Amino acid sequence: MSKLVRFAADILYPVVLIFGLYIVAHGHITPGGGFQGGAVIATGVALVIVAYGYREVTQWIGKGGLMAREVVGLLGFIGTALVAFIFGMPFFYNYLAGQGGLFGVPVTYGPNPGELNTGGTVPLMNFAVGIEVWGGLALVILYLLSGLVPHDDHEKEGS
Amino acid sequence: MILEFVWTHAPALLVAIPLLGAFLCPVIGKISRTTRTAWVAGIMLVSAIVAFILASRVLTEGTVLYSFGAFDPTLTIPMDSGGIPIRIIFTVDAMSAFMDIICATVGFSAIAYSLSAESRNSGLEGYYTLFLLMVCGVFGMVSTGDFFNFFVFLEILSMASAGIIAYRVDGGVAVEAAIKYFVLSSVGAIFVLFAIGIYYGQYDALNMAVIASRIQWSTLDMIALVMLVAALAMKCGAVPMHFWTPDAYSMAPSSATAFLVVASQASLYGLFRVLFTFYNVTLNAATMGWIIIILGVLSMVVGVTMAIPQKDVKRLMAYHAVSQTGYMLLGVGVGLAVLGNQPLMESFGYMAMSGGVFHILNHALYKGLLFLTAGAIFYRIGTRNLNKMGGLGHNMKWTMIFFIIGALAIAGIPPLNGFASKLMIYESVFIFNPVLAIIAMVVSILTLASFVKVFHSIFMGPQLPEYAGVKEAPPSMLLGMGILASLAVIFGLFPDLVVTTLVNPAVHALTDQGAYIASVLGGA
Amino acid sequence: MLWNLPYLAVVIITVIGLAAILLKKNLIKMMLGINILQSSANLFLISLGYREGGIAPIYTLAPSTHMVLPTPQALCLTSIVIGLATSALMLSFAVIIHKKYGTVDLDQIRRLQG
Numbered sequence: 098m099s100k101l102v103r104f105a106a107d108i109l110y111p112v113v114l115i116f117g118l119y120i121v122a123h124g125h126i127t128p129g130g131g132f133q134g135g136a137v138i139a140t141g142v143a144l145v146i147v148a149y150g151y152r153e154v155t156q157w158i159g160k161g162g163l164m165a166r167e168v169v170g171l172l173g174f175i176g177t178a179l180v181a182f183i184f185g186m187p188f189f190y191n192y193l194a195g196q197g198g199l200f201g202v203p204v205t206y207g208p209n210p211g212e213l214n215t216g217g218t219v220p221l222m223n224f225a226v227g228i229e230v231w232g233g234l235a236l237v238i239l240y241l242l243s244g245l246v247p248h249d250d251h252e253k254e255g256s
Numbered sequence: 257m258i259l260e261f262v263w264t265h266a267p268a269l270l271v272a273i274p275l276l277g278a279f280l281c282p283v284i285g286k287i288s289r290t291t292r293t294a295w296v297a298g299i300m301l302v303s304a305i306v307a308f309i310l311a312s313r314v315l316t317e318g319t320v321l322y323s324f325g326a327f328d329p330t331l332t333i334p335m336d337s338g339g340i341p342i343r344i345i346f347t348v349d350a351m352s353a354f355m356d357i358i359c360a361t362v363g364f365s366a367i368a369y370s371l372s373a374e375s376r377n378s379g380l381e382g383y384y385t386l387f388l389l390m391v392c393g394v395f396g397m398v399s400t401g402d403f404f405n406f407f408v409f410l411e412i413l414s415m416a417s418a419g420i421i422a423y424r425v426d427g428g429v430a431v432e433a434a435i436k437y438f439v440l441s442s443v444g445a446i447f448v449l450f451a452i453g454i455y456y457g458q459y460d461a462l463n464m465a466v467i468a469s470r471i472q473w474s475t476l477d478m479i480a481l482v483m484l485v486a487a488l489a490m491k492c493g494a495v496p497m498h499f500w501t502p503d504a505y506s507m508a509p510s511s512a513t514a515f516l517v518v519a520s521q522a523s524l525y526g527l528f529r530v531l532f533t534f535y536n537v538t539l540n541a542a543t544m545g546w547i548i549i550i551l552g553v554l555s556m557v558v559g560v561t562m563a564i565p566q567k568d569v570k571r572l573m574a575y576h577a578v579s580q581t582g583y584m585l586l587g588v589g590v591g592l593a594v595l596g597n598q599p600l601m602e603s604f605g606y607m608a609m610s611g612g613v614f615h616i617l618n619h620a621l622y623k624g625l626l627f628l629t630a631g632a633i634f635y636r637i638g639t640r641n642l643n644k645m646g647g648l649g650h651n652m653k654w655t656m657i658f659f660i661i662g663a664l665a666i667a668g669i670p671p672l673n674g675f676a677s678k679l680m681i682y683e684s685v686f687i688f689n690p691v692l693a694i695i696a697m698v699v700s701i702l703t704l705a706s707f708v709k710v711f712h713s714i715f716m717g718p719q720l721p722e723y724a725g726v727k728e729a730p731p732s733m734l735l736g737m738g739i740l741a742s743l744a745v746i747f748g749l750f751p752d753l754v755v756t757t758l759v760n761p762a763v764h765a766l767t768d769q770g771a772y773i774a775s776v777l778g779g780a
Numbered sequence: 781m782l783w784n785l786p787y788l789a790v791v792i793i794t795v796i797g798l799a800a801i802l803l804k805k806n807l808i809k810m811m812l813g814i815n816i817l818q819s820s821a822n823l824f825l826i827s828l829g830y831r832e833g834g835i836a837p838i839y840t841l842a843p844s845t846h847m848v849l850p851t852p853q854a855l856c857l858t859s860i861v862i863g864l865a866t867s868a869l870m871l872s873f874a875v876i877i878h879k880k881y882g883t884v885d886l887d888q889i890r891r892l893q894g
Contacts, residue, residue, distance in 0.1 A: 188269075
């Protein structure tokens with residue numbers, strides 16, 4: 098793509114990233130959450146791929162790193178749920194809510210301006226899902242592209 | 257201590273362990289082959305143990321409830337919820353425990369088998385991740401008490417299955433089979449979602465027990481029933497929509513095929529759950545029962561007639577799977593047709609249903625076994641074409657013995673397990689309608705004829721020169737087949753053992769709608 | 781009768797989706813049909829939770845009027861996520877099919893027979 102497009106992508110990518118992180122972080126008090134935020138970030142990756150082309154981008158982002166992100170996200174999600182067993186509580190029990198500390202501020206009743214430091218394990222799971230979707234969707238885009246790159250001699254015979 | 261922990265949290269662990277195993281698989285796979293093998297086998301073994309502990313708890317204590325994220329796992333209705341279960345609840349009654357046991361047994365055998373069957377392929381992290389996700393999907397589908405959750409696990413299962421069918425691209429043919437399977441299951445799942453919407457709109461609930469307690473048999477309920485029966489019958493491979501089965505079963509790797517049989521039976525479980533737990537006597541039992549019976553008879557006849565001319569051994573077995581699904585539908589359909597009429601239920605209804613439900617277990621055992629033997633033959637000689645095989649009995653003695661056990665069991669020859677359940681179906685169906693019983697017997701004879709032909713062309717005859725160096729299948733494959741074969745023999749010799757401890761409680765859990773509702777909502 | 785319009789739209793979209801799945805010969809178009817069907821299910825769920833004059837169920841500085849029911853929206857979100865995974869998997873199947881068979885015409889993707 099032209100220099101103009103690359104320049105615009107350079108500027109837009111951090112903005113998209115921050116917007117995605119904002120959606121992930123506010124997932125428990127506004128519409129949105131891990132999946133939506135992660136999807137927004139993955140569109141940022143798609144934007145960079147459009148601007149710089151498949152070959153160049155794969156030199157910066159390895160599939161291994163994205164796969165690692167996916168695994169970390171999934172493990173974070175199920176790990177957060179599993180930690181409840183340590184407290185002797187059922188699976189997915191929200192052991193952080195209302196305890197003070199991280200995400201532990203009790204929620205006030207009725208309409209409120211939206212306290213970010215609430216929600217217990219929900220924001221943690223949103224972050225985990227956000228990371229997972231970021232890695233997963235970017236990986237999907239890369240794999241779909243790798244199937245479509247026309248003269249890719251090392252993958253010609255198929256896997 | 258640890259036993260007590262598992263005892264309390266078994267329903268959650270049932271889903272959590274395979275999920276954790278699946279997610280960690282790519283990481284563990286990076287270390288070395290042996291660790292990955294140990295990890296996968298260990299995870300499956302632990303899940304199977306948890307499933308058996310859960311089943312023993314269900315059979316001693318009655319229905320086990322588990323509310324996710326609640327203060328106390330048995331707290332189904334929170335104080336401030338107004339008497340409605342708001343959380344995702346796992347309701348494991350005897351029928352669910354029965355399906356859990358099937359999934360655990362076949363899953364463990366298939367994993368043990370795949371350890372050497374798949375060892376020649378690359379990209380095994382993905383394969384085992386998908387396999388464990390399938391295990392998680394089946395466990396979730398059969399244990400959940402929340403209908404939307406059922407849909408989510410159904411989707412997990414069909415996505416993982418589609419991935420595993422297409423896993424060996426095989427010149428694109430496997431992908432073609434996967435597309436067929438996946439398009440059908442996506443459309444089916446969307447109709448399940450529509451039905452969920454209809455229930456939610458009418459009864460303000462997603463929990464199965466609440467829906468069951470409020471169901472009224474309105475026009476919308478009829479539409480929802482039609483959608484669910486169509487979608488789930490399609491997923492379990494009953495006849496009008498069976499055409500994905502031969503493709504998907506023949507193209508998937510053999511160990512995965514054995515588990516795909518269980519996966520389609522999880523859909524069958526969903527169908528029975530909808531018919532008996534949701535509607536029970538509110539629906540027009542005779543009409544609906546006859547619809548299920550006709551589906552069953554069509555599946556039996558069409559499946560077996562399509563199977564006879566097949567050249568590909570796995571395709572042939574897949575058509576037999578369609579035919580055997582018909583027996584389950586027939587048995588349970590007869591039970592449904594006389595539902596609500598207690599004297600008739602006592603005289604043959606319960607027995608027909610026990611036969612149908614017992615056949616689910618038996619089918620999973622012998623059909624899994626047959627697919628595994630077909631995979632072992634394919635592993636050694638590299639073809640599935642029956643015309644190119646011959647004389648393998650000289651080299652693969654154990655595989656031959658296991659094949660004989662499987663083939664005789666599927667044809668319903670005593671003293672194997674297929675006979676035990678088929679006898680129950682024949683006896684009870686004969687009282688209900690003799691013609692149906694005769695059709696069932698004829699189908700059995702055709703099945704036997706078909707398998708005699710297959711046996712002859714694979715194992716009999718002089719040793720062919722091109723297969724002179726063929727060796728017996730590796731030990732871990734024999735272990736997987738051996739577990740299933742020995743269970744098939746044991747269940748055939750002592751059917752009463754299984755029928756009284758597992759099958760009859762499962763049947764009574766299905767028919768007794770009130771008990772299911774009371775276990776979740778409490779009281780009457 | 782006006783409040784039944786969304787359900788009418790659901791029926792129309794369902795028919796369009798099913799027609800695309802059954803009649804289109806192009807693999808990609810058939811997959812789009814599944815996506816259309818998925819959207820109709822989502823629309824159905826959303827319209828179930830609608831209340832006239834209701835506001836979005838967000839408590840951040842919410843005025844004290846009726847809210848629409850949030851549960852169908854949560855179900856719908858889950859269904860969208862599943863729909864995304866479905867389309868990704870199907871598109872990757874289509875890519876492989878196109879690579880191996882050189883076509884996405886359903887009449888020519890028929891190597892499994894019998």
